Amino acid sequence: xxxxxxxxxxxxxxxxxxxxxxxxxxxxxxxxxxxxxxxxxxxxxxxxxxxxxxxxxxxxxxxxxxxxxxxxxxxxxxxxxxxxxxxxxxxxxxxxxxxxxxxxxxxxxxxxxxxxxxxxxxxxxxxxxxxxxxxxxxxxxxxxxxxxxxxxxxxxxxxxxxxxxxxxxxxxxxxxxxxxxxxxxxxxxxxxxxxxxxxxxxxx
Amino acid sequence: xxxxxxxxxxxxxxxxxxxxxxxxxxxxxxxxxxxxxxxxxxxxxxxxxxxxxxxxxxxxxxxxxxxxxxxxxxxxxxxxxxxxxxxxxxxxxxxxxxxxxxxxxxxxxxxxxxxxxxxxxxxxxxxxxxxxxxxxxxxxxxxxxxxxxxxxxxxxxxxxxxxxxxxxxxxxxxxxxxxxxxxxxxxxxxxxxxxxxxxxxxxxxxxxxxxxxxxxxxxxxxxxxxxxxxxxxxxxxxxxxxxxxxxxxxxxxxxxxxxxxxxxxxx
Numbered sequence: 438x439x440x441x442x443x444x445x446x447x448x449x450x451x452x453x454x455x456x457x458x459x460x461x462x463x464x465x466x467x468x469x470x471x472x473x474x475x476x477x478x479x480x481x482x483x484x485x486x487x488x489x490x491x492x493x494x495x496x497x498x499x500x501x502x503x504x505x506x507x508x509x510x511x512x513x514x515x516x517x518x519x520x521x522x523x524x525x526x527x528x529x530x531x532x533x534x535x536x537x538x539x540x541x542x543x544x545x546x547x548x549x550x551x552x553x554x555x556x557x558x559x560x561x562x563x564x565x566x567x568x569x570x571x572x573x574x575x576x577x578x579x580x581x582x583x584x585x586x587x588x589x590x591x592x593x594x595x596x597x598x599x600x601x602x603x604x605x606x607x608x609x610x611x612x613x614x615x616x617x618x619x620x621x622x623x624x625x626x627x628x629x630x631x632x633x634x635x636x637x638x639x640x641x
Numbered sequence: 642x643x644x645x646x647x648x649x650x651x652x653x654x655x656x657x658x659x660x661x662x663x664x665x666x667x668x669x670x671x672x673x674x675x676x677x678x679x680x681x682x683x684x685x686x687x688x689x690x691x692x693x694x695x696x697x698x699x700x701x702x703x704x705x706x707x708x709x710x711x712x713x714x715x716x717x718x719x720x721x722x723x724x725x726x727x728x729x730x731x732x733x734x735x736x737x738x739x740x741x742x743x744x745x746x747x748x749x750x751x752x753x754x755x756x757x758x759x760x761x762x763x764x765x766x767x768x769x770x771x772x773x774x775x776x777x778x779x780x781x782x783x784x785x786x787x788x789x790x791x792x793x794x795x796x797x798x799x800x801x802x803x804x805x806x807x808x809x810x811x812x813x814x815x816x817x818x819x820x821x822x823x824x825x826x827x828x829x830x831x832x833x834x835x836x837x838x839x840x841x842x843x844x845x846x847x848x849x850x851x852x853x854x855x856x857x858x859x860x861x862x863x864x865x866x867x868x869x870x871x872x873x874x875x876x877x878x879x880x881x882x883x884x885x886x887x888x889x890x891x892x893x894x895x896x897x898x899x900x901x902x903x904x905x906x907x908x
Contacts, residue, residue, distance in 0.1 A: 447722065447727065447731045447734050447735065448734050448738075449730055449734060450730065450733045450734050450737050450765040450766065450767070451764075451765065451766075451767045452764065452765060453764070456764050460753075463752055463753070464752050467751075467752040467793075468752065539746075539748060540750055540751070542748075543748045543749075543750060544750070544761075545709075545733070545736065546707075546709065546736055546742045546748075547736065547737060547742075547761055547762040547765060547809070548733050548734065548736050548737020548738070548762055548765035548766065548813075549733065549765060550729055550730050550733040551729065553765075632709060632710045632711065633709040633710070633736070634704040634709040634710035635710070637709070637744070637748070
């Protein structure tokens with residue numbers, strides 16, 4: 438514990454959640470172009486994922502039994518789409534954190550503890566992941582809708598298993614946010630751990 | 642608050658004390674003693690310049706005193722508190738409330754406006770929103786930027802950015818302002834204005850200013866000048882001594898930098 442003399446005491450710093458949200462939101466707004474590129478990674482991966490799941494929902498609705506082969510191919514597509522999203526998002530997040538070392542060092546000089554820095558990056562990446570996943574999810578769904586309206590009977594599409602579709606859409610958005618947050622956590626934690634002097638020295 | 646603390650604690654005359662402060666960097670097989678057993682006492686309310694060539698250990702000393710890096714051996718006392726005994730959260734509190742930092746490259750947060758940059762340390766300190774805005778506005782007005790509250794750093798000149806940085810350093814009424822080459826990125830006239838502003842703050846608020854610098858103007862107004870060389874303190878001069886020697890000292894040789902030679906020429 439701190440040794441204390443007279444009236445001088447060492448206390449605790451704080452970052453209210455509302456302010457953390459505001460700072461993260463502002464950070465996205467100001468770097469909008471950069472943020473959208475980061476979100477695009479999530480967007481593409483999740484669009485792919487949702488389109489695969491939409492297809493499955495349509496087949497469920499039409500009562501089509503999937504061949505084991507086809508089911509395996511679908512699973513493979515789902516895994517691939519997740520990998521695409523994970524790699525794209527990790528890369529963008531890594532860059533986004535690295536180019537802000539000086540900002541991180543400065544924040545720590547102003548009294549931020551490691552946790553604040555990590556928090557800000559996680560909120561930011563979570564928001565980006567959420568927006569990217571929702572846009573990607575809707576996009577993937579609409580594209581498959583168009584394709585199936587041309588290629589199949591309209592009834593097939595509208596008679597899809599909506600329950601399956603709904604839950605899987607939510608899964609997809611959740612997965613998008615989760616991957617974004619995980620991808621940002623590692624570089625952010627690493628950057629936050631640096632002593633401020635080292636973070637300020639780092640030029641990228 | 643700083644003045645109050647000063648009155649209450651006249652017995653603890655020193656706001657910063659370093660004892661056998663040593664920093665060793667490992668560079669491959671070799672080790673470099675960037676700072677070698679430095680003892681330095683700084684009185685409350687002093688205006689100190691730290692001079693020395695690049696690589697002299699000046700910045701290392703600066704970082705240790707500000708709690709931005711950990712010493713290898715020895716310790717720094719700030720307000721009689723041993724920094725080595727503090728955990729990460731307590732160190733953060735010291736950086737937030739007790740020390741204000743000013744950098745060569747200004748280091749404002751680019752996505753925030755001038756006012757937001759200044760209120761950020763107040764957020765960490767737990768001040769209410771009203772207090773933050775009130776104090777933030779007052780500080781910006783004090784440094785002459787009352788009409789630039791909502792400008793981002795990219796919309797401000799270098800001198801204006803450094804003024805914001807000074808206001809930010811004062812946000813939580815610190816005991817110490819640490820300035821690392823605050824005028825190095827500014828033209829002569831703006832640099833002089835910044836130095837004068839720092840000196841005014843030092844007198845007005847009783848805040849101790851410790852500045853690493855090459856700038857002759859800075860030396861002119863310092864209470865004491867600490868000369869650092871090869872990781873050790875070469876000499877400490879009071880202002881009266883400096884005034885006597887300024888005419889005789891070969892600045893270029895003393896500081897080993899072109900910057901000083903250049904500013905000396907323009908004198």
